[in-house]
Amino acid sequence: QGHGSLCETSFHLDQQTPLADAAGQAVGQGLRTGAFAEQVVVEASQVVAIPASLPMASASLLSCGVITGFGAVTNVARIQPGMTTVTIGTGGVGLNCIQGAAISRAARNIAVDLSDDKIEAARRFGASHGLNAREPNLIDEVRRLSDGRGADCVFVAAGSAAALEQALQLVRRGGMVVLVGMTAEGVTAQVDTLSLAGDAVQVVGSKMGRTDLATDIPQLVAHYQAGRLKLDELVSGHFVLEEINDAVDGVRRGKALRNVIVFPDR
Numbered sequence: 001q002g003h004g005s006l007c008e009t010s011f012h013l014d015q016q017t018p019l020a021d022a023a024g025q026a027v028g029q030g031l032r033t034g035a036f037a038e039q040v041v042v043e044a045s046q047v048v049a050i051p052a053s054l055p056m057a058s059a060s061l062l063s064c065g066v067i068t069g070f071g072a073v074t075n076v077a078r079i080q081p082g083m084t085t086v087t088i089g090t091g092g093v094g095l096n097c098i099q100g101a102a103i104s105r106a107a108r109n110i111a112v113d114l115s116d117d118k119i120e121a122a123r124r125f126g127a128s129h130g131l132n133a134r135e136p137n138l139i140d141e142v143r144r145l146s147d148g149r150g151a152d153c154v155f156v157a158a159g160s161a162a163a164l165e166q167a168l169q170l171v172r173r174g175g176m177v178v179l180v181g182m183t184a185e186g187v188t189a190q191v192d193t194l195s196l197a198g199d200a201v202q203v204v205g206s207k208m209g210r211t212d213l214a215t216d217i218p219q220l221v222a223h224y225q226a227g228r229l230k231l232d233e234l235v236s237g238h239f240v241l242e243e244i245n246d247a248v249d250g251v252r253r254g255k256a257l258r259n260v261i262v263f264p265d266r
Contacts, residue, residue: 005208036241036261048217054224057238057260058231061092062220063213065258066231069096069157071209071216072180073104077153081105086142086151086170088112088133089158089181090122092234092251092258097155097180102126103228108145112138112166113158115254125230133166142170150175157181161189164203168192173199178206234258 019027033040050059069092073079085106087097090113101109102125110129111122119130129145131138143150150172156163159181167177168191196203209216223229236256239247240263247259 005211036244038241038263046213048213050217050221051225054221055232057235057262058224060260061231061234061258062217065092065234066096066220066229067209067211067213067216068206069093069098069155069180069209070100070103070220070229071211072155072178072206073097073100075210075216076204076206077155077176077178079104079106079153082107083152084108084110084146084149084172086110086112086154086167087122087127088154088156088163088167088170090115090118090127091157091254093180094155094157095122095125095234095257097157098122098125098127099229103223110142110145110151112170118254121257124233133163138166139169146172149173152176153178155180159183161187164189165191168196168201168203171201173201176202176204178204180206235260238262240264 013029017026017028019029021027073085079085079101081104083106085097085101085108087094087101087110090098090111094111094113098109098111108129109127110131111119111127112131112133113119113122114133116132119127119132123130131141135141151170152172153176154167154171155178156167157180160183163181164177164179171177195201220229224231234257237247237250237259239259239261241261244261247261250256250259
């Protein structure tokens with residue numbers, strides 16, 4: 001139905017996976033990907049040519065964290081010049097919300113996070129302002145920066161219910177909240193439904209930035225080549241497959257933006 005990331009076809013491997021852990025328990029494939037397999041078979045619609053000059057470690061980020069964050073801004077919210085945006089959670093996906101808003105020429109591109117280090121990183125990726133989510137006057141500060149109205153759009157790139165609840169306090173009347181980050185299964189949030197309807201606030205889910213790979217990847221590559229989109233700077237470290245646990249641990253502890261698994265002999 002025009003959403004390439006929402007395939008409704010059922011495949012054999014959706015029902016029965018050949019993967020198992022050390023205890024013999026079945027391991028599902030998230031997002032139907034090959035994860036860190038050395039070779040992967042994909043549908044032709046999921047392949048896009050890129051310039052040979054594009055570093056592969058940087059290119060590997062395009063079809064996951066970059067399109068998820070950037071596409072939420074450009075394809076889902078369709079941010080226009082002069083708007084005010086807030087991004088809650090400035091990890092690998094949130095930084096690309098920030099980049100998308102900057103390239104879309106948002107007048108105020110506000111980063112919110114619990115980590116001052118991540119807020120500083122967001123500034124390097126285009127945020128005009130950075131606020132700590134623990135600040136007691138956070139709502140007042142966002143309103144001050146937006147002429148008393150609140151943000152036109154809030155991107156929730158942190159996978160938590162608290163981030164969604166906070167976003168609803170930061171968005172203006174008639175504004176939009178876009179859920180970008182994935183929570184754990186079963187997580188619920190408390191919402192004031194009267195305010196949601198009375199203030200005409202839109203709450204929208206965004207899956208993979210509603211991306212059309214054939215159209216969006218070439219545009220992202222063009223932004224990168226023109227120096228507008230940072231990719232190399234997103235890569236914190238390179239690891240071989242045998243070091244994957246160290247790579248994942250670094251991201252989990254918030255010490256890295258994106259660690260990349262490389263296959264030097266390929």
